[in-house]
Amino acid sequence: MRTVFRFHGGIHPSENKQQSLQTPIEFAGIPPELVIPLSQHVGAPASSVVAIGERVLKGQMIAESTGYISLPLHAPTSGTITAIEDRTIPHPSGYKAPCLIIATDGEDEWQTTRCEPNYQDLTPAELVQLLRDAGVAGMGGAGFPTAVKLSINPDVHIETLVINGTECEPYITADDALMRERGAQIIEGARILSYIINPARTLIGVEDNKPEGIASLRYAARDTGIDIVAVPTRYPSGGEKQLIEILTNKQVPSGGLPADIGVMCQNLGTTVAIHDAVIKGRPLISRITTVTGRSLDQPQNFEVLLGTPLRFLLSRAGYQGSTNNKLIIGGPMMGFTVPNADVPVVKTCNCLLAPTENELPSPPPAKACIRCGQCAEVCPASLLPQQLFWFAQGNEHEKLERHNLFDCIECGSCSWVCPSHIPLVQYYRAAKADIVLHRENHLKSEHARGRFEFRQARIAREVHEKQTRREARRQAALAHNNDSGSITSPSTDPVQAAIARAKARKAGQQKPRSEPESS
Amino acid sequence: MLELISHYPLAAALLALVGMGAVFGALLGYADVRFRTEGDPIADQINNLLPQTQCGQCGYPGCRPYAEAIAGGEAINKCPPGGESTIADLADLLDVEALPLDQEHGEEKVKAVAYIREPECIGCTKCIQACPVDAILGAAKQMHTVIVSECTGCDLCVDPCPVDCIDMIPQAQGLHSWRWPLPDPVSSVAAIIATDSNRGQAA
Ligand code: SF4
Ligand code: SF4
Ligand code: SF4
Ligand code: SF4
Numbered sequence: 001m002r003t004v005f006r007f008h009g010g011i012h013p014s015e016n017k018q019q020s021l022q023t024p025i026e027f028a029g030i031p032p033e034l035v036i037p038l039s040q041h042v043g044a045p046a047s048s049v050v051a052i053g054e055r056v057l058k059g060q061m062i063a064e065s066t067g068y069i070s071l072p073l074h075a076p077t078s079g080t081i082t083a084i085e086d087r088t089i090p091h092p093s094g095y096k097a098p099c100l101i102i103a104t105d106g107e108d109e110w111q112t113t114r115c116e117p118n119y120q121d122l123t124p125a126e127l128v129q130l131l132r133d134a135g136v137a138g139m140g141g142a143g144f145p146t147a148v149k150l151s152i153n154p155d156v157h158i159e160t161l162v163i164n165g166t167e168c169e170p171y172i173t174a175d176d177a178l179m180r181e182r183g184a185q186i187i188e189g190a191r192i193l194s195y196i197i198n199p200a201r202t203l204i205g206v207e208d209n210k211p212e213g214i215a216s217l218r219y220a221a222r223d224t225g226i227d228i229v230a231v232p233t234r235y236p237s238g239g240e241k242q243l244i245e246i247l248t249n250k251q252v253p254s255g256g257l258p259a260d261i262g263v264m265c266q267n268l269g270t271t272v273a274i275h276d277a278v279i280k281g282r283p284l285i286s287r288i289t290t291v292t293g294r295s296l297d298q299p300q301n302f303e304v305l306l307g308t309p310l311r312f313l314l315s316r317a318g319y320q321g322s323t324n325n326k327l328i329i330g331g332p333m334m335g336f337t338v339p340n341a342d343v344p345v346v347k348t349c350n351c352l353l354a355p356t357e358n359e360l361p362s363p364p365p366a367k368a369c370i371r372c373g374q375c376a377e378v379c380p381a382s383l384l385p386q387q388l389f390w391f392a393q394g395n396e397h398e399k400l401e402r403h404n405l406f407d408c409i410e411c412g413s414c415s416w417v418c419p420s421h422i423p424l425v426q427y428y429r430a431a432k433a434d435i436v437l438h439r440e441n442h443l444k445s446e447h448a449r450g451r452f453e454f455r456q457a458r459i460a461r462e463v464h465e466k467q468t469r470r471e472a473r474r475q476a477a478l479a480h481n482n483d484s485g486s487i488t489s490p491s492t493d494p495v496q497a498a499i500a501r502a503k504a505r506k507a508g509q510q511k512p513r514s515e516p517e518s519s
Numbered sequence: 520m521l522e523l524i525s526h527y528p529l530a531a532a533l534l535a536l537v538g539m540g541a542v543f544g545a546l547l548g549y550a551d552v553r554f555r556t557e558g559d560p561i562a563d564q565i566n567n568l569l570p571q572t573q574c575g576q577c578g579y580p581g582c583r584p585y586a587e588a589i590a591g592g593e594a595i596n597k598c599p600p601g602g603e604s605t606i607a608d609l610a611d612l613l614d615v616e617a618l619p620l621d622q623e624h625g626e627e628k629v630k631a632v633a634y635i636r637e638p639e640c641i642g643c644t645k646c647i648q649a650c651p652v653d654a655i656l657g658a659a660k661q662m663h664t665v666i667v668s669e670c671t672g673c674d675l676c677v678d679p680c681p682v683d684c685i686d687m688i689p690q691a692q693g694l695h696s697w698r699w700p701l702p703d704p705v706s707s708v709a710a711i712i713a714t715d716s717n718r719g720q721a722a
Contacts, residue, residue: 039694093697366702392701395607426702433698438604441570448571448671449582451652 002203002229005249007242009378010234011413013333015209016171020292020299025177027303028316030077034102034307035344036062037089041143043069048100054081057111059283061133062100071135071145076285076305079104090329090343092336099344102307115281124196127278134277135284135347139269140164140238143348146270150196152259159262161199162247163190163271165206165213166231166238169331172351174288175268177301179206179213182272183220189271190226192278197264202226204268205243209233235333236411240265242380254407269350289345291317293354295324304345310352311341319354325362328353332360333412367420375414375424381407385414385424392431397438400431408432562590568608572600573651574673576625581651589613596620600672602627631687632670633677637662639684646676646685 039045046063056062056075063073079102086096116122116130132147152158163186167175178186186204194202204221206214208230217228231237231246241252243265250261258265269288276282285306292299297318304313310327328335329349345352353360375385383404391399405428414424524531566586577597579585589595595609596618603620610617620627633654635646642660647653654670657663665676677685690696 089694091694091697092699093694095694095697097694398611423702426699429699430701437698441604444671445569445571446567448573448652448669449566451654451669452571452573452581455651455653 002227002247004229004231004246006232007237007245007380008382009380009413010236010242011378011416012233013170013235013416015233016292017173017176017209020171020173020290020301021176023298023300025181025288025301025303028305028308028313030104030106030108030305031308031312032104033082033309034076034079034104034305035087035309035342036073036076036100036102036307037087037344037346038063038073038098038100039089040073040306040346041071041137041145041348043067043071043145045098046070046073048084048098050081050100052081052083055079056081056102057109059113059281059285060111061283062102065132069145069148071137071147072133072283073100073306074135074283074285075102076307077102077104078107078109088339088343090338090346090349094339113281113283116278119192119278120195124198127192127196131274131277133283134273136270136273136277137284137347138267139273139287139347139350140267141240141348143346146266146274149264149266150193152197152264156259157262158197158199158259158264159201160248160264161190161194161197161202162244162258162263162265163193163202163204163268164238164240164243164265165204165210165217165268166243167210167268168207168233168235168238169333169351170235171292171353172290172331173292174290174301174350176210176213177290178269178272178288179210180216183213183216185275186217186268186271187220187224187226188279189273189275191224192274193266193271194226199264203247204228205231205237205247207231207233207237236380236409236413239380239409239411241409254404284347287345287347287349289313289349290351291354292351293324294356294359295320295354304349306346307344309342309344310338313345313352314341314354323356324354325357325360326355328355328360333416334410363423364421366422369418369420369422372419374417374419378413378417380411380413381409383408385428388431389422389424389427392427395431395434397431397435400435405431405435562587564612565589565609568601568605568612569598570601570605570671572671572673574600574671574675576600578624594618594621597624599625599627600630629689629692631672631689632667633665633672633674634686634688635663635665636684636686637664639682641682643681645679645681649675649679651675 038048044065044067047066048063050056050062056079058075058077060075061072062075062081065072081100082103083101084098085101087099087101088094089097089099091097114130119127122130128147128150131150132145136146137143138146138149165175165179167173190202190204202225204217204226206217206228208214214228214230221228229247231243236242237246240258244258244261244263245251248263250263252258253260273284277284286303287306288301289304290301291313296314297320299317302313302316326337327341328337329352330336331351332353335351335353369386369389371386373386376383379385381404387403388400388405388408391403408428410425410429412425415422418424566583569582569586571582573581575581576599577585579588585593585598589609595613595615596606598605599620606620607617640662642657642662644657644659644663646663647655647657651673652669652671654666655663655676656666672687674687677687
């Protein structure tokens with residue numbers, strides 16, 4: 001039994017996980033229309049490669065990546081592209097963004113795709129490229145392209161590969177369901193990962209409130225050397241840095257990356273996506289999403305085609321719209337509300353929560369901070385949330401940074417315990433955004449200053465060059481006049497010389513090229 | 520030596536003081552020459568904080584002159600493109616009170632970029648000469664265009680254009696420019712949802 005360590009702070013919100021675990025994962029079905037946002041995660045949005053009216057097959061690439069941190073998109077089922085237009089996307093802003101709209105034909109006809117069951121025949125670099133082409137992104141947090149995460153500097157040796165199966169946030173059971181039902185695929189995916197980065201050991205961290213999942217994984221991982229570690233249930237043990245500390249007792253330095261201490265962390269859902277991409281040749285076109293909350297008659301886990309509108313999913317789960325007060329994508333701690341049910345599921349949507357007002361009441365109005373210090377006790381990043389709150393209100397960027405605002409993982413533990421109901425995390429998010437904007441503006445103004453100064457220097461140089469050229473020509477003309485034995489040498493008479501210079505300057509302004517003749 | 524000092528204490532003390540003065544004076548003089556800083560360091564620091572739009576709305580012919588003026592005691596609230604955040608930075612640096620933006624010099628606006636209606640451009644190159652950051656591309660009698668990524672939105676190219684074909688277009692607000700807002704202190708309908716109803720019910 002591997003020893004586990006503890007991280008600072010943490011809370012025990014009620015789990016609410018059993019509701020969605022009563023039935024196995026079910027395929028949600030093919031909705032009549034799929035809405036595929038071109039931007040599904042951090043990085044540059046993909047760019048469409050299909051035309052309106054074109055028929056697409058399941059698995060066909062419909063949008064290509066447009067940069068290093070960018071991924072292609074694939075058709076989740078066969079159908080016809082009916083539009084490329086702005087639709088509301090699942091994003092905290094509630095904004096609209098360009099989406100590909102597919103009218104499905106129900107035939108679910110596959111395009112032949114490339115699969116590599118004998119992946120050991122490929123080099124790690126080829127496998128990373130395969131994952132990039134398959135559009136595999138982190139299925140947990142921000143959806144960072146997996147290929148980018150795997151392309152580490154060759155000098156950095158990854159000692160420990162950590163698969164994050166903690167799923168610490170209340171309500172969400174998508175990874176739990178995967179562990180129970182697809183243990184073998186998870187382990188195979190983890191082995192592909194460890195083939196790519198070649199770590200000394202591979203650990204899968206799972207919170208101990210998922211005994212079935214742990215048992216299933218242990219069974220699947222027998223004789224592979226992969227260690228399944230049960231970690232105590234405490235929110236937010238699933239934070240990347242927190243899990244690493246639990247498993248290795250090492251802290252990722254402030255502002256650093258896990259790779260700095262020889263660790264790489266991958267989400268458990270991502271391992272299944274990797275398995276599907278490599279072994280089955282199936283690009284990332286669907287995911288497991290927990291659909292839960294008391295406004296639903298049958299909360300459960302669905303296998304959902306990317307682009308499925310939430311409305312369709314809700315109806316599959318027996319949605320009672322009248323009792324619902326808000327729709328949340330993600331969990332109750334870190335999720336965000338969406339404006340309507342037409343928003344589609346994207347790569348990062350692990351949970352759709354439809355609670356009743358009673359279940360997740362709107363928070364009461366915030367009161368003044370009473371300096372009780374509870375927030376500092378629970379902060380998993382060992383920050384001083386009440387100080388940060390103070391500085392965020394006063395817009396004191398420097399102090400915020402000095403108090404390590406950027407180490408805040410936005411877990412919401414501080415808001416959760418705050419007896420004054422202060423929406424602390426929102427202040428931190430806003431403050432972070434403000435600081436980032438400030439930095440960007442500063443870079444831009446530095447750039448503008450560079451260009452301005454360059455222009456000034458260039459103008460000065462041009463003026464100087466013009467003068468020297470004029471001077472040289474004048475000298476040449478004088479020499480010429482002298483050689484040809486001119487009557488009066490202008491250089492002997494300072495007044496004459498000045499007049500000649502003025503004349504030359506005038507002529508030079510009008511017609512610089514013809515200056516020699518006129519002098 | 521000691522005897523001399525004890526005999527003429529006043530003269531000795533005077534001599535010692537004058538001597539020390541001379542030595543330190545020489546040291547300071549040397550340091551002044553040896554460690555002289557180029558330019559005006561405070562003006563440089565101030566210039567670093569100004570937005571470098573070079574628009575002249577502050578009443579000075581560019582950011583650098585305004586920076587020098589501030590270093591000389593000018594008010595810090597005259598730069599509309601920088602707005603509140605630049606004023607706050609300046610106040611921080613100079614340890615003075617942050618004043619609200621002086622409305623006389625203009626308001627803080629959404630950043631805009633210049634756009635040349637290309638069919639109307641007669642290729643006079645006047646805008647190129649006006650642009651402080653070389654953000655306009657073109658040549659005599661050729662159609663001109665603005666390099667959007669370099670344009671600081673200073674407006675300076677608009678007036679010189681004889682056919683009025685330059686528009687300042689406010690930059691579109693979209694996903695890339697969205698930021699988390701501060702919570703509304705009155706309504707407190709926060710986006711973060713704590714599982715309050717079952718608070719304290721240990722898992
Ligand atoms: S949201 Fe940030 S400050 Fe609050 S407890 Fe979590 S890490 Fe700490
Ligand atoms: S928990 Fe709330 S009231 Fe207590 S110190 Fe932190 S911010 Fe203030
Ligand atoms: S108003 Fe601001 S941006 Fe414009 S020239 Fe003056 S200091 Fe520079
Ligand atoms: S293009 Fe016009 S608005 Fe933009 S920086 Fe140049 S002069 Fe200013």
